[in-house]
Amino acid sequence: EPEVTQTPSHQVTQMGQEVILRCVPISNHLYFYWYRQILGQKVEFLVSFYNNEISEKSEIFDDQFSVERPDGSNFTLKIRSTKLEDSAMYFCASSEALRLSGGETQYFGPGTRLLVL
Amino acid sequence: GQQLNQSPQSMFIQEGEDVSMNCTSSSIFNTWLWYKQDPGEGPVLLIALYKAGELTSNGRLTAQFGITRKDSFLNISASIPSDVGIYFCAGPPIQGAQKLVFGQGTRLTINP
Numbered sequence: 001e002p003e004v005t006q007t008p009s010h011q012v013t014q015m016g017q018e019v020i021l022r023c024v025p026i027s028n029h030l031y032f033y034w035y036r037q038i039l040g041q042k043v044e045f046l047v048s049f050y051n052n053e054i055s056e057k058s059e060i061f062d063d064q065f066s067v068e069r070p071d072g073s074n075f076t077l078k079i080r081s082t083k084l085e086d087s088a089m090y091f092c093a094s095s096e097a098l099r100l101s102g103g104e105t106q107y108f109g110p111g112t113r114l115l116v117l
Numbered sequence: 118g119q120q121l122n123q124s125p126q127s128m129f130i131q132e133g134e135d136v137s138m139n140c141t142s143s144s145i146f147n148t149w150l151w152y153k154q155d156p157g158e159g160p161v162l163l164i165a166l167y168k169a170g171e172l173t174s175n176g177r178l179t180a181q182f183g184i185t186r187k188d189s190f191l192n193i194s195a196s197i198p199s200d201v202g203i204y205f206c207a208g209p210p211i212q213g214a215q216k217l218v219f220g221q222g223t224r225l226t227i228n229p
Contacts, residue, residue: 004159006159031215033215033216035217041221042205042219042220042221042222043160043205043207043217043219044219045216045217045218048215048216050215055215056214056215056216058216091159091160104215105150105162105165106150106162106217107162108152108159108160108161108162109159110158110159111157111158111159113157
């Protein structure tokens with residue numbers, strides 16, 4: 001069964017450093033997403049991406065964040081200068097299409113645990 | 118923004134018992150998704166609901182889309198140890214939204 005994959009599974013970085021989190025969405029999916037989950041809290045939306053551009057983003061997704069689809073398979077999240085509060089699990093998700101009512105079923109990857117020291 | 122409230126926050130049950138949890142919102146949702154998350158893993162989709170009143174099963178799991186479109190429930194029958202985890206409801210906060218908002222989760226613990 002096709003699945004979303006993410007690398008690395010864990011990343012430890014120093015405050016102020018840049019990190020790039022990588023995702024390979026399900027191959028025939030067209031919509032891509034990043035979410036984060038701070039330890040013990042609920043999953044929060046960061047950004048959605050379609051047709052090589054950001055289609056929606058949350059207030060969390062500020063200028064320190066960027067996303068890219070550098071080739072036909074990878075989807076990346078870059079945090080330019082990490083802060084302590086960026087420590088969280090980051091999940092990539094993808095969906096095949098977008099329903100008119102919204103909320104097309106999104107399939108999540110296993111996550112990258114980011115720890116900023 | 119729109120929020121989803123799940124109850125109970127946690128449940129402690131005996132193996133073999135049935136489980137019922139629900140998710141409510143102050144505003145209408147057009148899609149309800151139920152996910153399960155194991156520790157250190159990503160959310161795994163269990164059931165998707167797209168129509169008010171819809172009742173859908175996936176093995177021992179059954180979920181319903183409330184008639185008012187402001188709630189949904191998930192039932193698990195005859196629980197087994199691998200049902201342990203956190204169950205999240207999720208949905209698009211407005212018509213046509215791409216993002217999902219998540220509830221805070223119901224943590225299920227099973228005593229063998």
